[in-house]
Amino acid sequence: MRCEICGKSITGKPLKTKIEGSLMITCQECSKFGKVQREPQKLGRSRGAARRGGVRRQPRPIEPTYEVLENYNEIxxxxxxxxxxxxxxxxxxxxxxxxxxxRVESGKMVPDIKLAxxxxxxxxxxxxxxxxxxxKEDFGSSKIKGATIGDIAKIKRH
Ligand SMILES: [Zn+2]
Structure with a gap:
């Protein structure tokens, strides 16, 4: 089994990771690029599962990320x-x-999404x-070893 992101063969358990809407089989490290899909196992006993039975079961769409424009204060x-x-x-x-x-107009406060x-x-x-x-932030904090610009470009295309 090879990781669909970095192409290395996966040691340990391959993870189903949702990255920008597409489900990919990834190694542990690359799973940090997206959201790991949990195996739908231990649901049987959870409260509310029965009640939720008839309700929509569509997977939630990935929330778009927003960035506040740099010159927000002038705008x-x-x-x-x-x-x-x-x-x-x-x-x-x-x-x-x-x-x-x-504070927003003077650029001292970046409005959050709701305010923006x-x-x-x-x-x-x-x-x-x-x-x-x-x-950049996500990338910096995820500590992915050996990821290259190519890897990132690949992910963006999906
Ligand atoms: Zn990988």
Whole structure:
């Protein structure tokens, strides 16, 4: 059995890993690129399993990853000024304090996805960029030994 990501033969148990929507057989290390699919075994006794019987059983789609655009603060400020709203007014419309608006506009605070979406909706701007790439952070923290740029490129294509 070979790992579909790195191509090495798998020592130990091959893992079914869901990476960007496709199920792949991977080694332990490469499973960190995605979500390991649990073997549907010990479900028999779990409470709620019976009750859930008739409900949708679709696998959950992979949530898209969002990245806040680098110049989010300018986008927010310009859009707000165009509408001639004060920070207080904008804050009221999206149920945030004016101080939050100030911090975002000065670049001191990166809005989280929820907040960014509120800005997008009320100001009709785009602040979020959908990315489904393996981010640098994920990659750095996963400590995958021997992964090369080629490996990453391969994953991105799936
Ligand atoms: Zn591998």
């Amino acid at each position: 927010v400020r310009k859009a707000r000024e165009k509408k001639e709203w004060s920070r207080e007014e904008l804050g009221e419309k999206i149920y945030e304090k004016a101080s939050v608006i100030s 979406k509120k800005f997008e909706r009320i100001l009709h701007v785009t602040l979020l960029e959908k990315t489904s790439d393996v981010t």
